[in-house]
Amino acid sequence: MSDSVRAMTSRGFFAGRTVTELGREMSAGRLSAAELVDQALDSIDSLDAPINAFVTVDAEGARLAARQADAERAAGVDRGPLHGIPVAVKDIIDTAGMATRMGSAHFADHIPDRDATCVRLLREAGAVIVGKTTTHEFAYGPTGDVSHNGPSRNPYDTALMTGGSSGGSAAAVAAGMVPLAVGTDTGGSVRIPAALCGVFGFKPAYGAIPIDGVFPLASSLDHVGVLAGTAEDCGVAYRVLAGQAPPGAAEETPVRVAWLVTDSAVVDPAVAALVRGRFPDSEEIALPGVAELFRTYATIQGSEAYAVHADRVARSPHLFNPEVLDRLRHGEIPGWRYVRAVAARESFRRQASALLDRYDLLALPTVAVLAPPIGAREADIAGARVPVRDSLLTLTSLWNLAGLPALSVPAGVVGGLPVGAQLVCAPGREELLLAYADRLRGGHAALLAG
Amino acid sequence: MSDSVRAMTSRGFFAGRTVTELGREMSAGRLSAAELVDQALDSIDSLDAPINAFVTVDAEGARLAARQADAERAAGVDRGPLHGIPVAVKDIIDTAGMATRMGSAHFADHIPDRDATCVRLLREAGAVIVGKTTTHEFAYGPTGDVSHNGPSRNPYDTALMTGGSSGGSAAAVAAGMVPLAVGTDTGGSVRIPAALCGVFGFKPAYGAIPIDGVFPLASSLDHVGVLAGTAEDCGVAYRVLAGQAPPGAAEETPVRVAWLVTDSAVVDPAVAALVRGRFPDSEEIALPGVAELFRTYATIQGSEAYAVHADRVARSPHLFNPEVLDRLRHGEIPGWRYVRAVAARESFRRQASALLDRYDLLALPTVAVLAPPIGAREADIAGARVPVRDSLLTLTSLWNLAGLPALSVPAGVVGGLPVGAQLVCAPGREELLLAYADRLRGGHAALLAG
Numbered sequence: 001m002s003d004s005v006r007a008m009t010s011r012g013f014f015a016g017r018t019v020t021e022l023g024r025e026m027s028a029g030r031l032s033a034a035e036l037v038d039q040a041l042d043s044i045d046s047l048d049a050p051i052n053a054f055v056t057v058d059a060e061g062a063r064l065a066a067r068q069a070d071a072e073r074a075a076g077v078d079r080g081p082l083h084g085i086p087v088a089v090k091d092i093i094d095t096a097g098m099a100t101r102m103g104s105a106h107f108a109d110h111i112p113d114r115d116a117t118c119v120r121l122l123r124e125a126g127a128v129i130v131g132k133t134t135t136h137e138f139a140y141g142p143t144g145d146v147s148h149n150g151p152s153r154n155p156y157d158t159a160l161m162t163g164g165s166s167g168g169s170a171a172a173v174a175a176g177m178v179p180l181a182v183g184t185d186t187g188g189s190v191r192i193p194a195a196l197c198g199v200f201g202f203k204p205a206y207g208a209i210p211i212d213g214v215f216p217l218a219s220s221l222d223h224v225g226v227l228a229g230t231a232e233d234c235g236v237a238y239r240v241l242a243g244q245a246p247p248g249a250a251e252e253t254p255v256r257v258a259w260l261v262t263d264s265a266v267v268d269p270a271v272a273a274l275v276r277g278r279f280p281d282s283e284e285i286a287l288p289g290v291a292e293l294f295r296t297y298a299t300i301q302g303s304e305a306y307a308v309h310a311d312r313v314a315r316s317p318h319l320f321n322p323e324v325l326d327r328l329r330h331g332e333i334p335g336w337r338y339v340r341a342v343a344a345r346e347s348f349r350r351q352a353s354a355l356l357d358r359y360d361l362l363a364l365p366t367v368a369v370l371a372p373p374i375g376a377r378e379a380d381i382a383g384a385r386v387p388v389r390d391s392l393l394t395l396t397s398l399w400n401l402a403g404l405p406a407l408s409v410p411a412g413v414v415g416g417l418p419v420g421a422q423l424v425c426a427p428g429r430e431e432l433l434l435a436y437a438d439r440l441r442g443g444h445a446a447l448l449a450g
Numbered sequence: 451m452s453d454s455v456r457a458m459t460s461r462g463f464f465a466g467r468t469v470t471e472l473g474r475e476m477s478a479g480r481l482s483a484a485e486l487v488d489q490a491l492d493s494i495d496s497l498d499a500p501i502n503a504f505v506t507v508d509a510e511g512a513r514l515a516a517r518q519a520d521a522e523r524a525a526g527v528d529r530g531p532l533h534g535i536p537v538a539v540k541d542i543i544d545t546a547g548m549a550t551r552m553g554s555a556h557f558a559d560h561i562p563d564r565d566a567t568c569v570r571l572l573r574e575a576g577a578v579i580v581g582k583t584t585t586h587e588f589a590y591g592p593t594g595d596v597s598h599n600g601p602s603r604n605p606y607d608t609a610l611m612t613g614g615s616s617g618g619s620a621a622a623v624a625a626g627m628v629p630l631a632v633g634t635d636t637g638g639s640v641r642i643p644a645a646l647c648g649v650f651g652f653k654p655a656y657g658a659i660p661i662d663g664v665f666p667l668a669s670s671l672d673h674v675g676v677l678a679g680t681a682e683d684c685g686v687a688y689r690v691l692a693g694q695a696p697p698g699a700a701e702e703t704p705v706r707v708a709w710l711v712t713d714s715a716v717v718d719p720a721v722a723a724l725v726r727g728r729f730p731d732s733e734e735i736a737l738p739g740v741a742e743l744f745r746t747y748a749t750i751q752g753s754e755a756y757a758v759h760a761d762r763v764a765r766s767p768h769l770f771n772p773e774v775l776d777r778l779r780h781g782e783i784p785g786w787r788y789v790r791a792v793a794a795r796e797s798f799r800r801q802a803s804a805l806l807d808r809y810d811l812l813a814l815p816t817v818a819v820l821a822p823p824i825g826a827r828e829a830d831i832a833g834a835r836v837p838v839r840d841s842l843l844t845l846t847s848l849w850n851l852a853g854l855p856a857l858s859v860p861a862g863v864v865g866g867l868p869v870g871a872q873l874v875c876a877p878g879r880e881e882l883l884l885a886y887a888d889r890l891r892g893g894h895a896a897l898l899a900g
Contacts, residue, residue, distance in 0.1 A: 219793070303785030307793075310786050331786065335753030336760050338785035343669070343757075 011155075012043025014086075015176030019233040022179060023081050026073065033066035033073075033084030033128060040086040040130050043177040050158045053171040055091045055149045056099050057131035062086065065128045072126070079126030081236045087122055088172045088181040090165075091132040091149070092139050093224075094213040095119055098129070102215050103137040103147035103165075105319040106312060116213025118182060118224050118241050125240045130178055133168025137324045139184055139217045140305060141165055142192050142392040145374045146321050153374065154197060156417055160371040163193035163392060165217075166227065170197040173227045180237055181227045186217040187301060188366075188396025190225035191408035195366035195420025198410045200437070201227045202234040205427040206403030208242040218304035221297075221400040231409065231437035238430065247431040255436050257282035258359040262290040266381045266391065267368040270414045275365040275421045278411050278440060282363055285355065290394060293348055297397040299341035302331030345401050352402040356426040361433060366408040366420030367392055395422060405430050409437045458605050458625065462493025464536075465626030469683040472629060473531050476523065483516035483523075483534030483578060490536040490580045493627040500608045503621040505541045505599045506549050507581035512536065515578040522576070529576030531686045537572055538622045538631040540615075541582040541599070542589050543674075544663040545569055548579070552665050553587040553597035553615075555769040556762060566663025568632060568674050568691050575690045580628055583618025587774045589634055589667045590755060591615055592642050592842040595824045596771050603824065604647060606867055610821040613646035613842060615639040615667075616677065620647040623677045630687055631677045636667040637751060638816075638846025640675035641858035645816035645870025648860045650887070651677045652684040655877040656853030659691040668754035670792075671747075671850040681859065681887035688880065697881040705886050707732035708809040712740040716831045716841065717818040720864045725815045725871045728861050728890060732813055735805065740844060743798055747847040749791035752781030795851050802852040806876040811883060816858040816870030817842055845872060855880050859887045 025031035041059050048054050069084040089095060092102045094112035096119075101107045119129065134152040136144050144164025145151035152167035154160040155175040162171045166183025170193030173181050183190040185203040194201025202225055209224035216222055226237040239246060259282040306313075309328050317325055355362060368391045369379050379391045399406035404424050411421035421440070425433040464472075475481035491509050498504050519534040539545060542552045544562035546569075551557045565573065572579065584602040586594050594614025595601035602617035604610040605625040612621045616633025620643030623631050633640040635653040644651025652675055659674035666672055676687040689696060709732040756763075759778050767775055805812060818841045819829050829841045849856035854874050861871035871890070875883040 219789075299785070304789050306784075307786035307789035333785040334756075335749070335783040335785045335788035336757035336781065338788055339669075339754050339757035 010047065012047055012176030013039035014043065014173075014179040014229070016229070017179060018230050019081060019085050019179050019228065019236050022085060023083065026084050027078070033069040034063065036084060036086050037062045037066040037128055037130065040178050043175070044131070047175050047177060051153050051155055051171050051175055052150050053133055053152055053168040053175065053177060054088070054131045055101060055134050055168065058098050058129065061098065062128050062130045065123070069126050069128060079124070080240065082122065082240055083126030085127050085180060086130045086178050087127045088130055088133045088169055088178045089119060090169050090181070090183045091135045092184060092215040093119060093182060095129060095132065098132065100132065101149060103135040103139070103149060105148045106316065108148065112213070114213065117210035119213065121210075121241050122182070133166070133172055133181060135168065136165035137321050138215065138309070139165040139186060139189055140324050140327060142188055142389055143372075144193055146323055148321070151374050154371050156198065156371070159373055160417070161196060161374050161376075163196035163367065163371065165189040166225075167193045169227050170194050170199055170201065173197070173199045173229060179229060180233060182237075183225050183227055184214055184217070185223045185225045185400065186221045187297060187393045187400050190223075190227060191366050191396045191406060191420065191422060192392050194227050194408040196371040196418060198418030199227055199229060200231050200234050200410065201225060201408045202238055202434075203399070203406050204238055204242055204430060205405045208405070208427075209238075216308050218301040220304060221301055223400065231407065231434045234407065235431070235434040244430070247435070250435045255361060255432065256359045257361045257363050258285040258355060259283065260285055260287045260362050260364040262364065262395070263288045266384050266386050267365055267395075268370065268381050271365050271368065271370065271419050274414055274419050275363075275411050278421050279363045283359075285359075290398070293344075293398055293401060294390065294394050296341045296344045296348070297401050299333055299337055300345065300401075303333050303335075303338040306331035349402050352404060353426070356404075360425065360429065361436060362424040364395055364422050366396060366422040368395060370414055370417045370419065399424050405433060407433055407437055409440050411440070460497065461605075462497055462626030463489035464493065464623075464629040464679070466679070467629060468680050469531060469535050469629050469678065469686050472535060473533065476534050477528070483519040484513065486534060486536050487512045487516040487578055487580065490628050493625070494581070497625050497627060501603050501605055501621050501625055502600050503583055503602055503618040503625065503627060504538070504581045505551060505584050505618065508548050508579065511548065512578050512580045515573070519576050519578060529574070530690065532572065532690055533576030535577050535630060536580045536628050537577045538580055538583045538619055538628045539569060540619050540631070540633045541585045542634060542665040543569060543632060545579060545582065548582065550582065551599060553585040553589070553599060555598045556766065558598065562663070564663065567660035569663065571660070571691055572632070583616070583622055583631060585618065586615035586639075587771050588665065588759070589615040589636060589639055590774050590777060592638055592839055593822075594643055596773055598771070601824050604821050606648065606821070609823055610867070611646060611824050611826075613643035613817065613821065616675075617643045619677050620644050620649055620651065623647070623649045623679060629679060630683060632687075633675050633677055634664055634667070635673045635675045635850065636671045637747060637843045637850050640673075640677060641816050641846045641856060641870065641872060642842050644677050644858040646821040646868060648868030649677055649679060650681050650684050650860065651675060651858045652688055652884075653849070653856050654688055654692055654880065655855045658855075658877075659688075666758050668751040670754060671751055673850065681857065681884045684857065685881070685884040694880070697885070700885045705811060705882065706809045707811045707813050708735040708805060709733065710735055710737045710812050710814040712814065712845070713738045716834050716836050717815055717845075718820065718831050721815050721818065721820065721869050724862050724864055724869050725813075728871050729813045733809075735809075740848070743794075743848055743851060744840065744844050746791045746794045746798070747851050749783055749787055750795065750851075753783050753785075753788040756781035799852050802854060803876070806854075810875065810879060811886060812874040814845055814872050816846060816872040818845060820864055820867045820869070849874050855883060857883055857887055859890050861890070
């Protein structure tokens with residue numbers, strides 16, 4: 001693979017535009033929500049056919065909501081930083097009256113009656129829901145290329161994966177079709193596609209954003225998260241969805257960053273070198289036992305996912321994609337192994353918490369590889385054949401186990417493809433994490449200029 | 451079965467004597483810890499052969515501890531209400547330098563290096579550990595009649611069960627060999643033998659008494675509890691072990707008691723009528739779904755117990771009692787069923803919590819039957835054949851699921867055998883529970899007089 005930049009041939013209106021800037025323009029009367037929705041719809045129209053970021057586009061509903069947002073603003077009502085901002089929502093998150101298909105034939109005709117709480121919070125904040133984005137079937141896959149609605153495709157090269165499961169949300173932001181999207185993250189499903197598509201993806205702490213109305217994958221690991229073009233915009237959406245106040249003045253003290261050296265995950269050396277280079281002042285800390293932690297993760301996720309789907313598997317197995325069905329059935333694990341996995345998770349939580357007593361942030365690559373080709377199931381990393389799923393999930397799933405806030409930051413490009421750096425913090429340190437990530441933007445800017 | 455009272459032919463020194471009274475006598479110099487230990491050892495010597503409450507008696511260690519307690523008191527040191535009080539400890543709770551056999555051939559020669567935290571707390575409070583009491587093998591049975599060290603036998607009729615698994619602790623207190631004993635309660639293992647042996651047994655809230663150094667049965671359900679002749683003495687021991695301050699003035703407001711009417715547990719009508727009669731002012735509240743809750747309990751307990759024992763089962767199955775081994779193997783349940791059981795438990799916790807917003811206490815029988823014969827595995831209740839294990843566990847295991855404080859109170863006798871009433875409260879209302887139970891003592895006094 002050459003080191004030349006594979007630039008997207010064209011990008012939508014929102015490329016390089018932030019939620020914060022758009023809000024300022026609207027406040028100043030130089031831009032309207034109606035114009036933004038039209039820009040989003042035009043961008044989707046012109047760009048999305050090869051990418052397949054969107055499953056459903058609600059042009060009519062979005063235009064109506066945008067007009068309401070404009071009318072409110074004209075009447076002096078300001079709902080805050082998301083007022084009038086077009087947002088895309090992953091298609092496993094309920095939207096009242098709008099199809100929510102879970103990437104599955106089981107839900108091909110499903111239209112929820114109610115909004116998920118996170119969608120309600122977006123609407124209450126004045127956001128305009130433009131449509132629903134492609135998800136890996138039932139969010140059960142980090143590749144993003146298995147969906148009843150077709151795979152999402154990487155805007156940098158449509159032969160490649162977006163990563164998943166929130167692949168459509170990442171691609172929609174990366175291609176500039178919307179400035180902000182909501183996803184879910186059970187083992188990395190926000191951060192993985194964010195890394196592979198070159199955008200920011202933030203999974204707050206477990207429970208920070210209300211999960212109800214989101215189709216479950218593995219209930220003790222499921223998180224709602226956000227994807228945007230900047231860390232600042234992730235912060236804006238996070239605060240709205242998690243009910244957090246805007247940050248005070250940034251801390252001036254040096255940020256202590258630990259670079260985690262994992263023992264067993266096979267990481268593409270070019271990816272590792274690039275990301276490592278972004279944290280020159282960090283201290284190297286060994287994190288042993290990562291392969292065993294990944295098994296712990298898989299045991300918990302598999303058991304909980306099967307608890308969600310057991311009756312559906314028994315009743316209509318033919319409606320699942322065979323790969324997803326196979327993976328679900330691998331979740332038929334003895335309960336005592338689940339019990340031991342939960343105990344091992346507790347032990348890792350204590351270990352991570354102790355690390356975060358000593359360091360403000362933990363840094364490591366988001367994903368061990370560059371975006372693999374759609375359909376690939378093995379990757380060649382430094383001469384080793386590794387399951388693609390493991391190479392995508394190993395470094396992100398740690399933080400679902402730990403339940404800690406974790407952000408993927410565009411760190412640069414290798415062979416023209418985006419690479420993500422992952423930052424992890426203790427609950428309560430989200431603003432420090434976001435502010436630090438904001439200062440790392442150089443790599444992202446370079447990428448966008450390419 | 452006749453209604454004549456089967457009185458114990460003889461009872462030990464501590465019958466009818468409370469910890470509080472003994473402490474007062476020692477404070478006044480009319481009694482010494484050395485004398486109390488000798489009384490305990492004499493009572494065990496003369497009474498325990500047919501009862502088998504004790505697995506290990508540490509005469510030498512106890513006499514030494516008692517002399518130390520007396521010397522401290524003489525020097526003006528008062529360690530509080532347990533200073534100099536003889537206490538028996540269930541044989542799955544670690545005692546440094548004293549055999550701790552778990553009722554199992556696997557641990558026939560096991561001598562721990564360290565005290566369990568609850569034992570350390572007892573010693574720090576000046577209590578004198580007299581010995582270790584018979585437990586059902588690995589505490590995995592409510593009958594108390596399966597142990598490598600032989601069954602414990604009911605002091606009221608040694609052909610009958612004590613109930614279990616803390617059968618030796620209950621029998622030791624019931625027979626007056628010690629005034630106080632410590633047990634553990636995963637599904638009723640303190641309250642069941644307390645009910646069948648006619649003493650008080652208190653399981654505080656989950657986590658209230660430190661569990662470390664106690665051999666696990668099912669870690670999300672395991673509790674340490676106490677057994678004594680009065681509710682007040684349970685309170686004394688509870689406060690020491692849970693680090694609680696002595697109560698302030700008792701509340702004067704009327705106590706709102708809900709009598710729980712369960713839909714599916716088969717309860718001996720004579721037991722139900724007796725216990726119901728102790729709460730004439732309570733309001734009847736239906737608690738549906740008890741059979742399903744018992745399955746939920748069994749799924750969680752079975753999976754967690756197998757997680758503890760899986761390696762031991764694989765390595766040396768012959769060292770288990772066959773019934774215990776069979777029960778362990780029944781714990782090889784699919785993980786997704788465990789996951790669903792944990793979700794059902796959460797739902798029951800919310801339901802119980804809502805009930806305890808409306809009522810101060812919940813009341814129901816502790817056990818559905820009178821003490822069955824040793825070895826019995828089916829009970830005849832109102833014409834139905836019911837597994838003895840279910841009849842013992844169903845009404846107590848609810849409160850392990852809920853993690854709530856629960857006390858078994860001697861409520862009277864049927865056919866000469868003790869019957870227990872169970873009282874449940876919200877965490878933080880323990881003192882109200884204990885004070886209320888103290889006022890119910892009439893039935894216990896009548897029993898002791900019999």
